[in-house]
Amino acid sequence: MDISLILGMGSAFVCLIIAFLMEGGNPIKLIGPSAFVIIVGGTFGALAVSFGLAKVLKMPGGFIKAMKPTPHNGVKLVDLFIYYSEKARKEGLLSLEGDTEADASFDPLIKKGLSLVIDGTDANAIKEIFEIEIMEFEEREKGTVMVFEQAGGFCPTMGIVGTVLGLISVLSHLNEPERLGESIAAAFIATLYGIGFANIIFLPTANKLKGQLKEHVAEKNLILTGLISLQAGDNPRILKDKLMGFLEEHEREKVRSVD
Amino acid sequence: MDISLILGMGSAFVCLIIAFLMEGGNPIKLIGPSAFVIIVGGTFGALAVSFGLAKVLKMPGGFIKAMKPTPHNGVKLVDLFIYYSEKARKEGLLSLEGDTEADASFDPLIKKGLSLVIDGTDANAIKEIFEIEIMEFEEREKGTVMVFEQAGGFCPTMGIVGTVLGLISVLSHLNEPERLGESIAAAFIATLYGIGFANIIFLPTANKLKGQLKEHVAEKNLILTGLISLQAGDNPRILKDKLMGFLEEHEREKVRSVD
Amino acid sequence: MDISLILGMGSAFVCLIIAFLMEGGNPIKLIGPSAFVIIVGGTFGALAVSFGLAKVLKMPGGFIKAMKPTPHNGVKLVDLFIYYSEKARKEGLLSLEGDTEADASFDPLIKKGLSLVIDGTDANAIKEIFEIEIMEFEEREKGTVMVFEQAGGFCPTMGIVGTVLGLISVLSHLNEPERLGESIAAAFIATLYGIGFANIIFLPTANKLKGQLKEHVAEKNLILTGLISLQAGDNPRILKDKLMGFLEEHEREKVRSVD
Amino acid sequence: MDISLILGMGSAFVCLIIAFLMEGGNPIKLIGPSAFVIIVGGTFGALAVSFGLAKVLKMPGGFIKAMKPTPHNGVKLVDLFIYYSEKARKEGLLSLEGDTEADASFDPLIKKGLSLVIDGTDANAIKEIFEIEIMEFEEREKGTVMVFEQAGGFCPTMGIVGTVLGLISVLSHLNEPERLGESIAAAFIATLYGIGFANIIFLPTANKLKGQLKEHVAEKNLILTGLISLQAGDNPRILKDKLMGFLEEHEREKVRSVD
Amino acid sequence: MDISLILGMGSAFVCLIIAFLMEGGNPIKLIGPSAFVIIVGGTFGALAVSFGLAKVLKMPGGFIKAMKPTPHNGVKLVDLFIYYSEKARKEGLLSLEGDTEADASFDPLIKKGLSLVIDGTDANAIKEIFEIEIMEFEEREKGTVMVFEQAGGFCPTMGIVGTVLGLISVLSHLNEPERLGESIAAAFIATLYGIGFANIIFLPTANKLKGQLKEHVAEKNLILTGLISLQAGDNPRILKDKLMGFLEEHEREKVRSVD
16 A cells, blocks of 8 residues: 555644644634535535536545555566567467466456457557557546546635635624634634645545556556557567657666567 | 436535534525526626527526436447347348347437448448547537536626625625624625535536536447447457447446357 | 627626615716726737737627627538539539539638539648638637637736725725725726626627637538538438538438438 | 837726826825835746746847737738749749749748759658748747746736735734835735736737747748648649638738639 | 756745835744645645655655756757768668767667667657657656646645634634734735745746756657658758757757758
8 A cells, every 4th residue: 555645645634733733723623513514515516416426426435546556567567578579489479378367467458468469360450449448448537537626626615605604604793793703713614624625635636546547548558569569570679669668767777688 | 317416416505504504694694686686697698698598598408418317328339239240240231231220229320320331331431420420419519518617607707796796885885884794794695606506506517418428429439439340340259349448347247248 | 690699798787787786786886987997908908919909909890790690501501512412423523513603602612612623623632722721710710719718818807906906095095984985895896897897798709709610610611521522422322421410410300301 | 010019018007007096096106116026026036947047038039029010921922832833834843943042031941942842852851841840930939938928927926925925014013003004005016016017018928929929830831831732733723722721811812813 | 057946046035035124024024834834744745645755755856857957959969860861871871880889978769769770670660669758758757747836736725724724723812902913924924935835936846847848858859850861861951951940040050061
């Protein structure tokens, strides 16, 4: 598990509390049940209309996914394809048939693609199959990211709604000036929750999921490039040259050399 | 009918009222006829200028459409095309002629496309016909989404207009301080309505319609891919491989296997 | 003439006045000559710098254009091309020569394109000529839309400038508290004008012009598709299938059937 | 020189002053040296970090460029290419060699392109050379536009910084209520300068430069289209048809007719 | 080292302090430890969630990179490729083999590409290898830019959070009016820090890094264009014509002439 998410949210919340204490505030004052009801209820409602109940109920799953470390399989994948390429060169493409079973820990696309290559499927058909696969995968996953992004968009406006509601309530009781300060303070809690939840929870989580998605799409594109190169019978050095572009500078020296 | 829309809007409004009650506010105070006149009249006017009266009067139709569940015909469509592909393999493309009548419940594009394939229309012509069809369909439907999006954009600014109008009216009566609080509160109602209507009604509905549109376009692309694959005489396994990309992971195992 | 524009702007302004009266305000108070000078002068100045004087002086022409109903010639155009296609099939492309004069009410592109087709111009050359034509037309017309969009952007900021100017003036006369309310109210008039003009006049007009432009571009694309199909000698049914994609569902049954 | 820029900025500033006088303000009060220091210093600093000192120091050059009228050489260029095309038809491409010297007032691209055409350079090579040229030209010029756009973005935030600084200073001297109004007014000057400079100077200038750039790019694309058509040996009427798309409706009748 | 970054940030901060002194403020008052804790802690937390701890800890490295001057190797690269082209013309492509070692100071892509060209690799393969390389390089580097951009986005919202927290704390102590001014002033410090850090540090640095990235990508595209031209055996003048497009006007005359 990637501790960044827990650590990041935690440190942000802790810093807010510490700063409030430094200013002589009483953290108990930051508890606003009515603000909480508005922010959570309003945001939940707007999201349920936007994406349907089912997708909103999957948000905890999104959080758990965002806590997983972003995978970096690039080097392993390049090594794998160099191995495939060398084996295909020496023993023919058909020799890879026994290998297809071996890679259960990898993206199932490899297995699917390898069997297409071995069956002698046309390069354009493979390309088309993979391009649909990758594009639709990206489209679907962006849907999940968008739920979090929109949550980050609705939260602060619900906060403003809450504060306006609070001020309306305050303004009707102007004849009790001694309670005025506390009431206005309570009204601001909604703004605090709205901006806070959006900027500490929802938007950063959306960023994290977007980063993971980018990595996954790059990995799938690496696999597609490798398969097409394999099918075209490129020599292993050319295949390696093509795939190296997907790796960061410091990863490149970790790739095993080609005979 | 998809209850998410009703449930979402309902829960958002109920939460606002509950929160207001928790703060000791009187919900009667939230009724602002003049604010309502500004928000509804101003937004209606801006939309009528923007899109013409006819499109604005179709907005209730848009709401009803947004209440329908987003269709998920992917698995059924893939099954259908596998069936077509297998039948065409065994009995020839012409054997599909009797089948064209059978699928009234599906997108009429299938029928149109199938008869083009059976007539031996050139693959490029089919592609062109469908690409125009899909692109223009998307363009037209985006028009409906935009009416709701713009409504969500004009609402809050009309709310600010209303609040400024209210404050101007208040500031001219500063000599009656006892009514001051109530009047300022009334001025804020316009902001409340503007932000509330936009974020609970218009923008979420626009999101919902956008999601439905995306699904419809993906479905039409699935149909186009299937037809082109059928016309090219791909074997059923390749056709299935191509179409599987359009399905979510958990839908894929529901597709029937190919002989 | 399309009454939507007049009706929309009128109803928005009337609603604002009604609401102000409902709040017991005196509409005379909404007249702010200094606010008017700032908004109009400032916005005019910013636009003159941005687009040059000539384009700003053409804005009334833009309003008049926005008042015209958006054309819907789709069905007529499809009928026309089916007729051309059938005639060309029976009597040869050259027989269309006499027809070119007949369509003065249509987009002059048809005449230009038809004579290119009759002269036997290469399909790629026709495509290139039309693509330049359509792209540059869109680019130029977008320029007009942008003047209105930017007017809608500068207006509110000039409103804020006006309000800040007003407040600065007020704050220098704090020693006359009895005039304070009125002065602050007057300062807010600038915000009102800025947001109001932008959201009731400029942005909706920009939306309307954008919608008209989209329609015109779609029409020109329909014409291009029809001409290329004519030139390729497609049979009339295929030509009709290609062009139908440009029509809305309810328009399609109005197209005459092909022999 | 195009007077629009001077006239636009001038009229905007004059209107602001007139409006302020109408409200009974004293224009001397609008002079805020500390606000000026923050806006100019802060914006300069942010721009220097963003783009490097050299580019910031070139901003006056950008203003001077924005004052020049946007060129409209379309008609002249189409005439020129028709002339080239007719001459090439009659006397061969080589006969254009003497002509290359004649067009010093035009874009040097014409001379470069013409000599490539005369040398018999491959059409794809010419296209590639010009596409790189045009794309990189656009990219570089966009860089200049961006400096102004970013200036328009940093200015208002520096204005807010200035106002907050001013308010902090005011709030520490609450014990001198008689100076309060003046001090708050002074604090608002920074907001005024920030929004004013951005919306009257920087953003409109960026718009102007963007419009000039669009025109230049269209002109270069016209030249490329003309050269490729010349190289392909299109007859002058086809060449004219291709180039006409770049002209506005009212310019087209000014183009000389083709023999 | 490019002094623009240090100079820009420095002058912005100094101007703020000078302006504050001009208004009679005491710079000591601008020190707000609690505001600092919120802005830094909150922004750090949001970034750690968004991008993971590792990338946030690399931000100082990003600053150091932004301080380096943007490279302008265009002229040197064009000269180099003209030299390669002339040598290849006279002595054959293989004669470049000895040259590959010589260019250690340049982008390693040249060496990689040159050896591909010498090995007679297919032009399409070279193009594919380089396009992956350039696209993925751009994608990865954009990731770094985004960390700074998002920091510039989170900072001001954390500032608002801090100010709201401060006001809540103030409003609970309304019974001590003598401390009111100072407390509100202290609350505004958070807004000041948030907007200031974003607009003086994070966003300008992001701009700088984006500009450097654009330059690097243009350079890599120049190299790719040069290599493909070399491989195609273009004559040195054509190669020079192609590459000149990447240079600014004033750089072009510095390129050495072709024999």
